[in-house]
Amino acid sequence: MSDIVLKTENLTKHYGGVHALEGANFEIRRGEAVAIMGDNGAGKSTFVRQITAVEQRTSGTIWFDGHDVAFKDPLEAREAGIETVFQNLALADHLNVPDNLFLGRELVRFRLGPFSILDYKAMRKATLEGLQKTGVKIPNINNTIQNMSGGQRQCVAIARTATFKSKLIIMDEPTAALGVQETAQVENILHTLKSQGEPVILISHNMRQVMEICDRIVVFRRGRIVANLRKEDTDGQDVVAYITGAKTQEEYAGAA
């Protein structure tokens, strides 16, 4: 059981009368890439927001790295080793690549009273290592984010996850806004991370991408997990059936 990185039991989130997430039982093991699929409003992002403590769950348990966790905010989740690339990238436009990677967790050379001297050299070095680890090619890391293409920005956001000792990487639609070439670039990085054994949760509407990259597909519908399929057991057709509701959770549970 020790290779389970993340496990949720009955994870539930209600917004007033809206039951956005209802009793989600989910797990991911070391070295696995798991896709989360589902229609708009199915509860995918809500699920991720509870794990990453962007919001506080209504009820349920989250086990991470062997511990029953209750992170108080996203920074605490990040410090524990959960790195997330959100749809709205959360990069600072006016900062260059190292400054973005270390935003909020700058390396300090020394502190003098209320002042601290940052270790720019170490941050540059770690940035270059992170880029190399993920295979991300950024022509000049001193460029500010605002001067980069959508694909480059996304690559920086993903490289950020690899620069730190992450134990789980969560990507919420990392290629939704990208063109064909940029998507291929991001997918290459995902392949690299997977080959390095990094556990990845990938939220995606793109069946081709999911079938190429992921080992398992978990389908959400109306706030509930309705299917959990290994890639080799599906051709994608039944995934679509679960997404649309043509196949139901009962059929899935009956088949298991």
Ligand SMILES: Nc1ncnc2c1ncn2[C@@H]1O[C@H](COP(=O)(O)OP(=O)(O)OP(=O)(O)O)[C@@H](O)[C@H]1O
């Ligand atoms: N802050 C909120 N307050 C009230 N309802 C919310 C809130 N956030 C999400 N919801 C509702 O919860 C449900 C699940 O939304 P969620 O964003 O998790 O879906 P999703 O599967 O990520 O969809 P998409 O693919 O469009 O991103 C939806 O009905 C949504 O309207």
